[in-house]
């Protein structure tokens with residue numbers, strides 16, 4: 001056990017650790033160092049070194065490469081033929097339904113019957129014809145993304161035959177000039193190059209129904225020889241052979257018109273043993289061609305079911321019959337060589353393996369040799385043939401211009417990605433506060449712009465050096481501005497809509513206001529008509545025109561009082577003082593008004609007096625007195641009044657006439673006074689407003705401002721009635737009693753003196769007169785008024801005037 005433990009136990013740890021280092025390396029001694037040392041360059045040997053012949057080198061004339069002659073260039077013409085695109089037929093078969101199922105819907109049956117039909121689809125093209133001399137080769141989308149292939153423009157072709165061109169077109173443009181030269185004794189060579197299955201053999205040989213350039217050339221040769229003369233000057237010979245690779249070991253040539261073993265020996269550039277068959281007519285030539293095609297090596301590849309696996313060379317030699325000398329004849333012969341090369345292939349595409357792959361390599365290499373002559377390139381236009389086509393076209397690139405037209409450079413791709421990312425952020429920023437509708441429109445617009453970018457990129461001139469970044473920036477800016485402006489327009493539109501709604505509301509209000517206005521106008525018209533009626537009734541009944549007369553009366557009264565003041569009678573003097581005091585307080589100048597209105601009052605009296613004399617009965621007591629007063633007033637001359645103004649002491653007759661005039665005017669406004677008495681204050685105000693015109697409505701308002709209450713109005717009336725009583729008794733008691741009554745009235749008037757305010761004189765007077773003159777109109781009034789007249793009538797003139805004056809003055813001091 002111990003031994004076992006010892007065997008499994010780890011070895012003891014050494015006490016010291018030795019680190020092994022690589023030994024220091026030493027540089028080997030070079031022969032220069034080990035051998036004989038070189039001669040040190042001493043100053044003594046410098047003169048032996050020859051100088052560098054720089055001048056001689058510079059003086060050497062370098063021979064310039066001669067430009068290609070036109071003939072050479074002509075021989076290097078390159079034609080391009082595009083094979084038609086394949087039409088992909090897809091046949092869809094319907095599954096057979098079991099018989100014991102429920103009958104099918106007829107419409108479904110009809111639809112299902114369509115499933116068995118063929119659907120044709122044309123494949124996408126990788127090459128497009130720009131014009132007769134150029135094509136654009138576009139890689140498929142998958143290759144563009146993966147391999148970053150470029151769109152290429154190839155231009156400089158002698159002619160490009162489109163896919164729908166005919167064999168005759170190809171012959172006419174490409175072979176006819178060559179044949180003409182041939183018939184003139186000029187040799188020529190034409191080779192068809194192209195990927196497998198691109199139509200080389202079809203172009204060269206064609207089919208019996210659609211012959212290629214070889215049969216067409218033979219037809220043309222024999223046609224021309226027949227036209228020239230029966231005994232043609234030229235003889236034509238045909239030889240056909242192929243070069244192929246045998247098991248990848250080497251190149252072998254086979255005579256396709258020979259009998260038996262047809263292998264040819266190729267020694268350097270000379271092929272020995274090739275059979276040349278003279279052809280006399282077209283039929284012989286076509287049969288030989290057919291025979292050779294049967295012998296040609298073909299194989300099935302992925303690209304072509306009968307792919308030519310060899311380079312087939314057809315020689316047509318034209319020999320002159322006129323010359324007997326062999327050397328001369330040979331020198332004058334012309335050779336027309338047409339080559340149908342095997343397809344330039346790619347390994348993956350053909351699926352070639354082993355020997356076949358070696359064979360294809362041989363084909364490609366030999367094709368390069370034949371590619372140095374006049375050629376027709378046949379290409380397939382399918383999208384999947386892009387690489388083959390591109391490979392072939394690049395072989396011809398030394399003889400043509402190739403423009404690379406691709407906007408999707410690797411760096412640009414990265415830039416575009418970053419731009420898109422930035423653009424996305426911007427889009428979020430701009431469209432965040434907007435509605436989903438705006439976002440959708442923005443996205444749609446962005447897509448449109450990106451499409452425009454792509455289109456512009458495709459259409460852009462490849463020589464344009466402007467960066468796509470700048471273009472994209474400008475587009476982005478334009479788009480942003482457009483979005484901003486569009487949102488701004490939307491906001492404006494919303495604001496305008498709101499204003500429109502507000503305008504509609506305002507119009508509705510205006511309509512309602514107009515209706516109200518119309519109704520109010522109708523109401524006002526009704527009121528105006530009522531007012532007009534009332535005015536007319538007022539003019540008939542009330543003494544509206546008497547308002548100035550009333551004023552005139554008032555002033556006349558004051559004048560009268562002033563005149564009375566001059567009288568020795570104290571009573572009258574006292575009254576005159578009060579009137580003057582009033583007049584002074586009034587803003588209206590008194591004297592002028594008095595003078596004028598006194599005359600006016602007098603004339604009006606003249607007019608009114610006479611009819612009354614006829615109407616009133618003479619026998620009544622009251623009428624007698626009135627008639628007397630009025631008759632006296634009528635007899636009062638106006639010129640006397642004027643004269644009396646100058647006279648400070650008026651005569652008693654004058655005073656009486658003035659009093660009568662006042663009485664007459666006062667009788668005219670009795671009705672108005674009665675109305676004012678009959679109604680309360682509020683009713684009075686309303687009535688005044690209704691009766692008076694708008695312009696004169698200020699008058700009743702001013703009347704209200706006077707604060708004249710009923711007591712103030714009624715008191716003088718009571719006083720007047722008292723005065724009447726006193727007057728009645730005065731007629732019996734004498735002048736002393738009258739004087740007492742007047743003094744009492746004066747005291748009462750001074751005691752009840754109203755507050756005075758600054759107001760128009762006319763309104764003050766009107767107020768006074770209205771309040772004063774209602775005495776006689778009041779129906780409920782006792783017979784005091786009439787009694788007053790009764791008392792005045794029997795009085796002598798001076799007494800009546802004084803009494804009337806007293807009444808007026810009492811009223812004026814309300």
Ligand SMILES: Nc1ncnc2c1ncn2[C@@H]1O[C@H](COP(=O)(O)OP(=O)(O)OP(=O)(O)O)[C@@H](O)[C@H]1O
Nearest residue numbers: 083195196197198199200201202304307308342343
């Ligand atoms: N221009 C054309 N019009 C109609 N059919 C064409 C045309 N070109 C080629 N084809 C048809 O395409 C098929 C292949 O053509 P073809 O054998 O000439 O190709 P290829 O280039 O000779 O191929 P490979 O190099 O393998 O021999 C043939 O069936 C031919 O009839």
